[in-house]
Amino acid sequence: MTRHDTMTALCAAVLFCTCAQVQAQAAQIDIPILYLRAEVDQPPVLSNLDPVPEDLGLAGAEVALKDNQTTGGFLGHNYTLTVVSVEPGGDLAAAARDALGTAPFVLVDGTAADVLTVADLPEATGKLIFNVASGDASLRSENCRANVLHTVPEEAARTDALMQVLQAKQWRNLAMIVGPKPADQAFAEALRRSATKFGLTIGGEKAWTFDTDLRDSTMAEVPRFTQDLPDHDVLLVADATDDFGRYILHNTWLPRPVAGTHGLHAEGWASVIEAWGAVQLQNRFEDHAERDMRGRDYAAWLAIRAVGEAVTRQNSADPMALRAYLLSDAFQQDGFKGRALTFRQWNGQMRQPIAVVNDRALVTMAPVEGFLHQRNETDSLGLDQPESQCTAFEG
Amino acid sequence: MTRLALLLMTIALPVQAGEIWVTNEKDDTVSVIDVDTLEVVKTYPTGERPRGVTFSRDFSRLYICASDSDTVQVMDPNTGEILHDLPSGEDPEQFVLAPDDRHLFIANEDDAVTTVVDTQTRQVVAQINVGIEPEGMAVSPDGKIAITTSETTNMAHWIDTATNTLFANTLVDSRPRHAEFTADGTKLWVSSEIGGTITVFNVADQAEAGKVRFEITGVSADLVQPVGFKFNPEGTKAFVALGPSNHVAVVDMASLAVEKYILVGRRVWHMAFSPDNSKLFTTNGVSGDVTVIDVASEEAIKSIKVGRFPWGAAMRPTKSN
Incomplete structure (x- = not known):
């Protein structure tokens, strides 16, 4: 056989296989994805040690895009990502209206109100929106929307994970310090709910009211501040913007571990996760990003990977067809957390293990062994079907 | 009478001595287990994060994927001495030695490529772009086809070894970890860890021929995660490691039905048969031990403590004492 003949035979073989394998390769499918970010002015916090990354969330989307593109390269699926970032106080609705015309898949990186602003636009009908930033409970309950799926865990799932660990360790008597911001109050409420759910007691609470720069006097002030709390096994801290929480650790009146937003905390993703291929x-x-991966990066990564998984399996870019697949029993996502991830069919929340961590190590992955559930153990975390007021996913 | 004679014959047969070599991912060592005494007889240092492990055809060389050292090490199994390193591409995880006893096909997990290395010239022959996180590697008995599975792309990539190019890419369930051709070369099995299945392909046309599914009473379905597996030499049964469910499944290869689940150590990964195929040794990552399964009775008979996070396993026959 001459070299030419060999080449022809090889080409024929390649062509044959391509046709026989995946008929879809005949037609290229374009999957345009939009990352819509409502920028916020970060509030001033006491420490400058850990600034919020500029590309928080977005970097995760970019990594997932590359993952999808590699797979898509074998199947004729062409993924693209457009980023629209709206300045604080800018017109998110107008920006979304423009961008939704060209992208059937939208990641919203904003507050619960931002998610609803986008989801309720006429242009958003028939589109598939992913909430990658808001852990707000109402979005999974009375304010759920049929066109919104959530890849970021709800706050309640994180606080449930934390309480499962405390219950498993029999550290059941708690006290709590709550910050002054609305986000602190919301997180404190989630902690209270989870404590009740898993049979723990918050015996006393104090509001954080300091308005001075405490950094030079924490060792003097924080012990006195925590001295009059009733005795407890663990001190909870609700400081959602990372303002004062770091100064509570090792400054308490009683020698007690700290948990909540600081100390032992529960996250959708953390840089200390190593097992399950997470490395x-x-x-x-x-x-890609030259920094650690955080929860919002992971939520954005998951959203785009879920789109990719659905497109790969369904060989379609029709958002409604993909939504039906994502919500079906057939869908399963590998999320590097040791279990297949799926969507809850009653409110569109992605069902996922939660990492309970400190700053240097994974303590455990929740659901913690022994917390059972009739459907799926992971449903012991967050809003379960009977608790959710969501009706948009029925029928 | 006949039965007694058979029994006596079995006893009279000389047991072939041998060793099971186990890589300890978190200790940077290999443990050597004597298959007769079922004890660890030697432990040798390796490069960082040793995972995939295999012997040359004549068992004079041990190849070790030292993932975090970005190299494949070649060890003299008689001395434990590292003879030299082979270029491997970045983060080699698993590999397979071609039937020519010369070419190694290596999955480079962090790099989305498969590297082909000539073990004689110690040169990289080819690098083939595959999906994200390549891991499982297999080569057909005739050496004409190599397979790489990619964990995040969820495909088996079919490589024509004559040209080192892809000629097919077939989807499997989520997170494929391991691939093996049947001894007759007609079927390819691919395990999917998160999907919880094994997909069986007809090699002739790369079409799906069936799926193996697993269900263990009392174990949550999403923890039943097939990873490494081995076929018995008769080609009738497959032994499948099911990861964090801590069981090995025995699968009837004709019907693809699971016949039995054998309880082993925690997070079972890979396995190797003894030289006479009477025993099967499984690496249990989390419990840091190796479970010995008696193949005839399909029962676990012993646990052997090895290093931290044992991963790969390879067998070497040795001379009987």
Whole structure:
């Protein structure tokens, strides 16, 4: 056989296989994805040690896009990502209206109100929106929307995970310090709800009211501040913007561990997750973003990977067809957390293990062994079907 | 009478001595288990994060994927000495030695490529772009097809070894970890860890021929995660490690039905048969031990403590004492 003949035979073989394998390769499918970010002015916090990354969330979307593009390259699926970032106080609705015309898949990186602003636009009908930033409970309950799926865990799932760990360790008597911001209050409420759910007691609470720069006097002030709390096993802190929480650890009156937003905390993703192949994802992310992967990065990564998984399996870019697939029993997502991830069919929340961590190590992955559930153990975390007021997913 | 004679014959047969070599991912060592005494007889240092492990055809060389050292190490199994390193591409995780006893096909997990290395010239022959997180590697008995599975792309990539190019890419369930051709070369099995299945392909046309599904009473379905597996030499049964469910499944290869689940150590990964195929040794990552399964009775008979996070396993026959 001449070299030419060999080449022809090889080409024929390749062509044959391509046709026989995946008929879809005949037609290229375009999957345009929009990352819509409502920028916020970060509030001033006491410490400058850990600034919020500029590309928080977005970097995760970019890594997932590359993951999808590699797979898409074998199947004729072409993924693209457009970023629209609206300045604080800007017109999010107008920006969304323009962008929705060209992208059937939208990640919203904003507050619960931002998610609803986008989801309720006429242009959003028939589109598939992913909430990648808001852990707000109402979005999974009375304010749920049929066109919105959530890849970021609800706050209640994180606080449930934390309480499962405290209950498993039999550290059941708690006290709590609550910050003054609305986000602090919301997180404190989630902690109270989870404590009740898992049979723990918050015996006393104090509001954080300091308005001075405490950094030079924490060792003098914080013990006195915590001295009159009733005795407890663990001190909870609700400081959602990372303002004062870091100064509570090791400054308490009683020698007690701290948990909540600081100390022992529960996250959708953390840089200390190593098992379940997570190192590969951490490495890809660090190579791309030159920083650690955080919860919002992971939520955005998951959203785009879920779109990719659905497109791969369904060979379609029709958002409604993909929504039906994502909500079906057939869908399963590998999220590097040791279990297949799926969507809750009653409110569109992605069902996922939660990492309970400190700053240097994974303590455990919740659901914690022994917390059972009739459907799926992961449904012991967050709003379960009977608790959710969501009706948009019925029928 | 006949039965007694058979029994006596079995006893009279000389047991072939041998060793199971186990890589300890978190200790940077290999443990050597004597298959007769079922004890660890030697432990040798390796490069960082050793995972995939295999012997040359004549068992004179041990190849070790030292993932975090970005190299494949070649060890003299008689001395434990590292003879030299092979270029491997970045983060080699698993590999397979071609039937020519010369070419290694290596999955580079962090790099989305498969590297082909000539173990004689110690040169990289080819690098083939595959899906994200390549891991499982297999080569057909005739050496004409190599397979890489990619964990995040969820595909088996079919490589024509004559040209080192892809000729097919077939989807499997989520997170494929391991691939093996049947001894006759007609079927390819691919395990999917998160999907919880094994997909069986007809090699001739790369079409799906069936799926193996698993269900263990009392174990949550999403923790039943097939990873490594081995076929018995008769080609009738497959032994499948089911990860964090801590069981090995025995699968009838004709019907693809699971016949039995054997309880082993925690997070079972890979396995190797003894030289006479009477025993199967499984690596249990989380419990840091190796479970010995008696193949005839399909019962676990012993646990052997090895290093931290044992991962790969390979067998070497040795001379009987």
